[in-house]
Amino acid sequence: xxxxxxxxxxxxxxxxxxxxxxxxxxxxxxxxxxxxxxxxxxxxxxxxxxxxxxxxxxxxxxxxxxxxxxxxxxxxxxxxxxxxxxxxxxxxxxxxxxxxxxxxxxxxxxxxxxxxxxxxxxxxxxxxxxxxxxxxxxxxxxxxxxxxxxxxxxxxxxxxxxxxxxxxxxxxxxxxxxxxxxxxxxxxxxxxxxxxxxxxxxxxxxxxxxxxxxxxxxxxxxxxxxxxxxxxxxxxxxxxxxxxxxxxxxxxxxxxxxxxxxxxxxxxxxxxxxxxxxxxxxxxxxxxxxxxxxxxxxxxxxxxxxxxxxxxxxxxxxxxxxxxxxxxxxxxxxxxxxxxxxxxxxxxxxxxxxxxxxxxxxxxxxxxxxxxxxxxxxxxxxxxxxxxxxxxxxxxxxxxxxxxxxxxxxxxxxxxxxxxxxxxxxxxxxxxxxxxxxxxxxxxxxxxxxxxxxxxxxxxxxx
Amino acid sequence: xxxxxxxxxxxxxxxxxxxxxxxxxxxxxxxxxxxxxxxxxxxxxxxxxxxxxxxxxxxxxxxxxxxxxxxxxxxxxxxxxxxxxxxxxxxxxxxxxxxxxxxxxxxxxxxxxxxxxxxxxxxxxxxxxxxxxxxxxxxxxxxxxxxxxxxxxxxxxxxxxxxxxxxxxxxxxxxxxxxxxxxxxxxxxxxxxxxxxxxxxxxxxxxxxxxxxxxxxxxxxxxxxxxxxxxxxxx
Numbered sequence: 001x002x003x004x005x006x007x008x009x010x011x012x013x014x015x016x017x018x019x020x021x022x023x024x025x026x027x028x029x030x031x032x033x034x035x036x037x038x039x040x041x042x043x044x045x046x047x048x049x050x051x052x053x054x055x056x057x058x059x060x061x062x063x064x065x066x067x068x069x070x071x072x073x074x075x076x077x078x079x080x081x082x083x084x085x086x087x088x089x090x091x092x093x094x095x096x097x098x099x100x101x102x103x104x105x106x107x108x109x110x111x112x113x114x115x116x117x118x119x120x121x122x123x124x125x126x127x128x129x130x131x132x133x134x135x136x137x138x139x140x141x142x143x144x145x146x147x148x149x150x151x152x153x154x155x156x157x158x159x160x161x162x163x164x165x166x167x168x169x170x171x172x173x174x175x176x177x178x179x180x181x182x183x184x185x186x187x188x189x190x191x192x193x194x195x196x197x198x199x200x201x202x203x204x205x206x207x208x209x210x211x212x213x214x215x216x217x218x219x220x221x222x223x224x225x226x227x228x229x230x231x232x233x234x235x236x237x238x239x240x241x242x243x244x245x246x247x248x249x250x251x252x253x254x255x256x257x258x259x260x261x262x263x264x265x266x267x268x269x270x271x272x273x274x275x276x277x278x279x280x281x282x283x284x285x286x287x288x289x290x291x292x293x294x295x296x297x298x299x300x301x302x303x304x305x306x307x308x309x310x311x312x313x314x315x316x317x318x319x320x321x322x323x324x325x326x327x328x329x330x331x332x333x334x335x336x337x338x339x340x341x342x343x344x345x346x347x348x349x350x351x352x353x354x355x356x357x358x359x360x361x362x363x364x365x366x367x368x369x370x371x372x373x374x375x376x377x378x379x380x381x382x383x384x385x386x387x388x389x390x391x392x393x394x395x396x397x398x399x400x401x402x403x404x405x406x407x408x409x410x411x412x413x414x415x416x417x418x419x420x421x422x423x424x425x426x427x428x429x430x431x432x433x434x435x436x437x438x439x440x441x442x443x444x445x446x447x448x449x450x451x452x453x454x455x456x457x458x459x460x461x462x463x
Numbered sequence: 464x465x466x467x468x469x470x471x472x473x474x475x476x477x478x479x480x481x482x483x484x485x486x487x488x489x490x491x492x493x494x495x496x497x498x499x500x501x502x503x504x505x506x507x508x509x510x511x512x513x514x515x516x517x518x519x520x521x522x523x524x525x526x527x528x529x530x531x532x533x534x535x536x537x538x539x540x541x542x543x544x545x546x547x548x549x550x551x552x553x554x555x556x557x558x559x560x561x562x563x564x565x566x567x568x569x570x571x572x573x574x575x576x577x578x579x580x581x582x583x584x585x586x587x588x589x590x591x592x593x594x595x596x597x598x599x600x601x602x603x604x605x606x607x608x609x610x611x612x613x614x615x616x617x618x619x620x621x622x623x624x625x626x627x628x629x630x631x632x633x634x635x636x637x638x639x640x641x642x643x644x645x646x647x648x649x650x651x652x653x654x655x656x657x658x659x660x661x662x663x664x665x666x667x668x669x670x671x672x673x674x675x676x677x678x679x680x681x682x683x684x685x686x687x688x689x690x691x692x693x694x695x696x697x698x
Contacts, residue, residue: 003582006579006582010568010571010579013570013571013575014568014570016570017569017570017612017614018570361565362568362569364562364565365562365565365566365567365568366568367527367551368525368527368554368560368562369554369555369560369579369580369583369628370551370552370553370554370555370556370558370580370583370584371551371555371583372547372548372551372552373547373551454547456522456527
């Protein structure tokens with residue numbers, strides 16, 4: 001056994017000898033490392049989880065507003081649209097040569113505080129989250145008829161809806177909204193699997209359903225439109241198709257009971273107080289491009305669009321901006337956990353310093369048998385690092401256990417899966433810094449030990 | 464400088480020449496020894512009252528402190544002019560030290576205490592392990608106690624382990640500081656008898672320090688520190 005082995009052996013015996021104090025110190029170190037690694041891990045997870053709220057969408061186009069505003073509105077469904085995108089604009093966007101698909105989003109109505117989104121069936125195939133994961137149906141399928149609704153996972157569990165249940169959608173966000181659309185009950189055609197994204201908290205209906213809700217008596221006619229497929233540039237029954245149907249109202253006059261365009265406008269005024277966009281417009285459009293290279297090109301086209309004031313945002317960039325906005329909280333959390341760690345390492349330092357008094361004799365003995373001061377200093381450093389190491393191992397193990405427990409608990413309910421890859425580069429850096437701090441903090445008692453060891457024979461010998 | 468006569472084939476165990484020692488910050492030296500010599504294998508009893516500077520002298524001899532002035536040769540080596548690290552090595556390899564009390568690391572077993580000292584000596588570990596077991600038996604420490612933590616041994620047992628620990632590296636000079644002060648009369652005599660018995664075949668000089676003149680009878684030489692030390696006693 002080398003001299004390092006000797007120090008290690010002596011150090012571990014020494015710690016065992018002072019077990020109760022050492023255990024308390026280990027517990028304190030383990031707890032603080034647990035908090036630090038946990039906060040750092042959850043921070044990373046939240047950041048990536050946040051950044052992957054939406055993926056596979058190259059651009060989000062809406063009426064000109066702030067970038068974060070548009071993101072909040074289109075993805076997180078927070079706030080109200082001050083302006084909307086007209087069908088004419090959506091159509092022109094669709095015809096851009098680099099645009100592969102568009103999915104319109106129209107929001108405003110609510111059902112018991114969960115927001116209702118009007119969109120097309122393509123939403124469920126085009127919208128991706130996480131690492132390009134598709135939305136999957138836990139039960140059922142997409143809406144096909146006007147009076148069908150697809151529920152986000154949390155909406156279904158929270159409100160206890162089953163497949164085939166019928167529900168009534170109301171205007172605006174408030175639960176107490178007075179104007180229920182009693183005349184149009186929706187039946188649940190599908191329930192989405194949990195994603196851990198805002199999708200879980202939304203209800204999805206067809207765009208025409210949204211319009212039908214606000215143009216009383218029209219629903220029957222719109223249902224007939226679903227069969228039209230003259231606008232089939234794309235296989236999906238996407239927003240463009242719907243759009244065309246509405247724009248072509250006049251061309252389908254054979255459908256009885258159709259109100260003309262003027263009637264629509266009257267209707268819009270009537271609903272001026274509601275959140276949903278006026279008929280013939282949508283809140284935002286999700287856009288997929290043929291290649292990411294063309295993103296900026298299309299964005300420029302949208303931003304410079306002359307007929308309407310539009311704005312295109314890159315979801316990833318906007319998400320990062322938004323994260324920077326809310327990210328201060330995590331920085332504060334991290335700061336607090338660093339303080340906790342430092343205080344626990346100072347506690348370790350205090351314990352070692354306090355033990356120096358009783359270890360004076362021990363140091364004398366070690367020196368008398370020929371142990372150099374370096375042996376005594378390294379004995380102290382190793383003891384400190386052993387305490388930190390045991391604490392770190394305990395912290396990592398309990399963090400893994402907590403993550404497993406949390407995952408089994410929350411995965412079903414919130415669709416959240418915390419990665420158990422806790423040894424991320426940032427956490428390894430954190431561990432390195434923990435050890436560095438531990439070494440720095442131990443320097444004081446080590447210096448004390450050095451002084452004592454050098455003073456053996458000069459100070460202690462005055463009998 | 465110490466003058467070693469050419470006829471000396473082996474240097475003395477201890478040789479002091481106009482040695483003086485003063486604690487840092489003090490005005491007056493506590494030790495002033497014009498000359499002193501201890502031969503190889505000589506067993507010296509150094510008697511003196513508390514505060515007479517005998518422990519100070521012992522720590523100088525052990526190389527735990529260095530003289531303020533004068534020459535100090537241990538086993539022919541000028542340890543005063545060695546580096547601290549060299550002195551540590553020299554001490555580990557050539558000297559054995561036994562204190563009054565607290566000789567052992569409390570959390571190590573009797574055997575590990577001895578073996579830890581062996582690591583700072585020059586002998587191989589397997590040889591030391593054998594020697595440790597033999598010596599522990601020689602000082603009447605039952606095998607069952609070899610693995611027991613030092614803190615769990617009686618003071619008498621601890622002091623016996625301390626002798627083994629001091630002798631493990633076959634030192635040429637044993638420095639013993641009041642090893643019997645914590646023992647009762649019967650244990651004290653038994654300890655001394657045992658010490659001489661173990662030393663008999665060791666080729667080892669010894670300086671035994673005590674305030675109790677009654678212990679000096681069995682030694683080759685008896686010295687009073689006051690005769691040796693010319694410094695004016697401070698207290």
